[in-house]
Amino acid sequence: MGPCSEDPPLLPPKTEKIRRAVPADNGGGTPRPHEGSLFRKVFDGCPLRVTATTTWTHPSTQDPHLILGAEEGIFTLNQSEPEATLELLYHSRTSWLYSIGNVLMSVSGKTPQLYSHSLLGLYEQSRREQRPGVHISPHRLLPRKNVTSTKIPDTKGCRTCCVARNGQTGCHYLCGALDAGVVLLQWYQPLQKFMLVKHFDFPLPSPLRVFELLVTPGEEFPSVCIGVAPGPSPARPVLFRTINLNSLTSWFTHAGAEPSCPGPVQVTQLDSETVLVLLDRSVKLVTLQGAPARGLVAPDIPFDVAVEAVALVRGCVQAFWRHGVQVRQVGSAQLIEELRDQRWTFRLLSSHSTLVLETRPTDEANAYSNLYVQA
Template sequence: MMSISGRHPQLFSHNLISLMKSRTSQTRFLHKRFQPTVKVPDTRGCCIASVVRNQFKGMKYLCGTIAKSIFVMEWYNPRNTFIEVKRVEVPCMPNPVLNFDLIINPNQNLPTVCLGVSSTSDPLVYKLHLVNLNEDSSSSWYTNPCRLEDQLQVIKVVQLDTRSLLICFPTHATMVNMNGRVLVSRDGRIAKFPFDTTVDSIVRLPDSVLAFHTHGLRGIDFFGRITQDIDDDKHVYRLLGSDRNIVVESRPSDDPMSNSNLLILVGHEDSS
């Protein structure tokens, strides 16, 4: 498991099996190589990160931001860890970074990063702020940079396939093509559906999305139909991760500072 932790935020790697074993082990001092939690080198100041699998090429990447740069790490099986392969300067990096979503192009190895979405004079077109990490130089190829105050409040930009995205706002979602143009059916209907609640985070499944809110989650397919609905006002829920396993934190509503329970949602697999 990866996390951003510490007083001065930095990326950490956690071996969950070793962490559980360490609770009962009598060994107090371990070589750095065998410690269950280790700092990832050269990531101090990381404020946001995301993981994506390139299903076309078979690689897995972890990308994050540090100041005005984006680092790219690739999963290396022999060492069972991520290794940095590139760092790209982004002079127009938003501050703070509110959105950081990874998009895969089947013809490219590295992902493209979406740093935000803003409106345009055309209500059927959104401006996507993209950084292409595949350029040969150490400087970024940045499409449509914008001021932070112009950004829309977006929970997540979800890649549906090679030609379309789902822009998830707090109360609804809209489908667009890769250029930000809203998809419209032949009979003139806009590809848009409501969440009927205010959501905090989104996970993409093969045929639907899971929209997480304070007291549960709602599953909605791409036609706007509800596939499942959990609303538990006795607990507060928070999505922690969704790479393969969807991990959720749960705390009692009347004691939000108490120890939390970690839940793994069975029967779901993130396909992003």
């Protein structure tokens, strides 16, 4: 996550809804080369500077919502409505989002901090503020115990967060990167909240290019990966730089001097044995120890474009670069499908649960964007 500007963003009025029609067909107008079997457009002409996304299903209506974190605040898009409308939920700059049940976790604020929000509370508060004649902010009328947004203590200056679920125990974990250490929180279902379980003081790299949890079978808590580099040999093509959150001593693992690694990097755990790593314009499928994943003909998938982000969807790797998407089969590296158009820039906003893609005209860096979700 890049540093936040100290200037407050320009915010729409709280009662403002942002509406944009989603064209039913091309009609010979704006080119839509990236629509088809991969993605479906959900918003045309988005004015927000989007930084993060997550999804939420309203428990009463069962309507699927796309939640957007942006420099302008947190917004929701009800994908069941015939007219695409963005509604403001929370009026503060946001750089990271995660939803679990009806709780939304965010890194928000001019000085970033981890927050917990009641999605139902935010949703109902937004509806009340849109009613004519309402001049008092509804949250001032709520009892203290029903406040919709609360700060997580001791997380001021949070740079980013990551989450993971331990498949053996079913526990959900959230890890936050602070200025000089990390905090680990665990989800407690009866209380519907994340609670602090560990705090480690350690100076993290700057910039922090990788921050992901890795769950090791048999370990109670995950490790947090804070760096990745090319390995010393084909038998170990990846080196992970991790903090073991299970120990109070000898918990930092680092295998020698970390070589420079140009270009984007990404670490995503696929299952208890396999980790997907974007490194040196290729996707490597490796074990938690950095060795090639077993049982694959092609554990290394090279690309002929400068890949910026990747996601695994239905046994295929989708690789996103500045002007398109390549889809390759895991195990064989065969090219299955490709979208390529120099007139548009592509940016993957989220690779968790539902993929969210943003496009803009290449020659208009400040133009409004179009938003798509995985078809």
